[in-house]
Amino acid sequence: MTKKKINAGIMLIFLILSVIVLFPILCLVIGALKPSSEIIRSGLNARIDLDIMGFFNFKSLFTSGTEYFIWFKNSFLLTIVQTLLSLFVSASVAYGFAMYEFKMKKLWFSCMLLIMMIPMEIIMLPLYKEMITFQLIDRFTGVLLPFIAAPIPIFFFYQFLKGISTAFLDAARVDGCTEIGIFVKIILPLMAPAFASMGIYQGMISWNNFLWPLIVLKSNSKMTLPIGLSTLMTPYGNNYDILLAGSVMAIIPVLILFLAFQKYFIAGMTAGGVKG
Amino acid sequence: MVKRIKQFGYSKKAAPYLFILPFMLSFLIFFLYPVISIVQMSFQSVLPGMVEYIGMENYKNLLNPTFFKAVKNSLAYTLITLAILIPVPMILACMINSRKMVGKTFFKSALFVPTLTSVVVAGIIFRLLFAESDGALMNQIIGVFGKSPVKWLRNGTTGFMVLIFLAFWRWVGINLLYFLSGLQSIPEEIYESADLDGVNTWQKFRYITVPMLRPITTYVLTISIYGGLAMFTESYMLWAGNSSPNDMGLTIVGYLYRAGWEQNNMGFGSSIGVFLLIVTLAFNAVQMYISNKKERA
Secondary structure (H helix, E strand, O other), X not given: OOHHHHHHHHHHHHHHHHHHHHHHHHHHHHHHOOOHHHHHHHOOOOOOOOOXXXXXXXXXXXXXXXXXXXXXXXXXXXXXHHHHHHHHXXXXXXXXXXXXXXXXXXXXXXXXXXXXXXXXXXXXXXXHHHHHHOOOOOOHHHHHHHHOOOHHHHHHHHHHHHOOOOHHHHHHHHOOOOHHHHHHHHHHHHOHHHHHHHXXXXXXXXXXXXXXXXHHOOOHHHOOHHHHHHHHOOOOOOOHHHHHHHHHHHHHHHHHHHHHOHHHHHHHHOHHHHHO | OHHHHHHHHHOOOOHHHHHHHHHHHHHHHHHHHHHHHHHHHOOEEEEOOEEEEOOOHHHHHHOOHHHHHHHHHHHHHHHHHHHHHOHHHHHHHHHHOOOOOOOHHHXXXXXXXXXXXXXXXXXXXXXXXXXXXXOOHHHHHHHHOOOOOOOHHHOHHHHHHHHHHHHHHHHHHHXXXXXXXXXXXXXXXXXXXXXXXXXXXXXXXXXXXHHHOHXXXXXXXXXXXHHHHOOOHHHHHHOOOOOOHHHOOOOHHHHHHHHHHHOOOHHHHHHHHHHHHHHHHHHHHHHHHHXXXXXXX
16 A cells, blocks of 8 residues: 555545534534424434525524523633632642642642542532532532632643742742742743643633532522523423524634634643643 | 731741642542541431431442443443543544644544533534434434434433444544644654664554553543543433433433432432442552553563
């Protein structure tokens, strides 16, 4: 076999794979443009029939007074707040681990590695009981508080900070800078590239988070977008117009961000790989 | 007092505790305490306003067909996704790594797109692609081959296939990128000197690529075990809720959710949690043992 033939074969494999991967999303978009009765009858497919297709589902999404945009707003706010908070807190923790020696540092560090291995789902029952005790049920604080000090960002920032030379920090100390001042004024700005990657990683996790918000949030007006969408999925299919148009609208902001910041997305989502 | 605070600000001894304090609190309140309390609750009957020690009763109740089904589903899902989603992306990554190919960037981005959709949206799409009518995409496709429509999500085997396909769809791109980032850290010279020695492609893959990729493989393995054992949302979305016909899509976490929230039986739910904790630790221990042994060899 010549090299050219191998190349063509590999290209063919990737072409087929890309079609398999993108086709379902295309079907979703086509489906969102069809009346819901058509979806109930035949599910999703790629058949384009201009006689029945139109933007009516999107129109009713905007005009029929559904709670969709409240869910959207909730998800948006939660994602922003959780991402900013957890990045700041994780950076502080990572800085403490990376730059100082202190008693039982190894033990605390192993605790962090342990959390990384154990799915949160295991302890969600007692966590839920704690949220009842703290009166955080049906509140956004309850959704994010337990996960602010997130192990993966901590670990990623730790690796990042380990790669920075610390010699110039002593110069800052001599100049009379406090330890917190060093962190806020010197280290945080240095961490900007790491923040970009982890911001995307953490943002994606919050935006798509499902099980824990499903447990904590009870009222319709508090729901996040994934939970709200899942409530529209009934066996009767009476909400399919909103469900499909809403699903498309849920992907669009992420897709736009991805196209604009592709490099950071790929770096952020594969960030964990650096740890090997 | 002000002087004290000032001194504290300059103290290199106190500073680290201040920086990692949020983690310490979070670990104690939102991890260690829940772990202790789930073990404790698993020996109790926890009803509103009444907690009673009942010994091993919850664990004895675990021995029922529904629980075995949930365990079987979770384990099968984990093992099958491991068997597909590690070798396939690894080989795909090797195929495009050092190759000058038209559309390489496009392929990388295209395969990444499913990672951007939430499991919820992915579940909605797949539920409707695999709908029962002959007009749904998958039934159209098999119709081309002359097969009659299949009720995909009502049959245990095909239902499970849909679950696996959904996992493949969501993860193949990101795992490929993990392996690509690993491949980029292997120095080109190793392959060049192997070429001089007349080593063939398979040997290069087996004796250079696979061992050099071990750190990345270990990482992908760890997150795949985690994701597989904790799987819940995929099944919840495909079957529009936590109950599927014959519990064909029930997972360990789904059973925990059923016991804890749908049936309000927190003690019994806790025993499921403890079981999952042990399984997770066992998987990780085996994986660490194997990768340590390989490293020494």
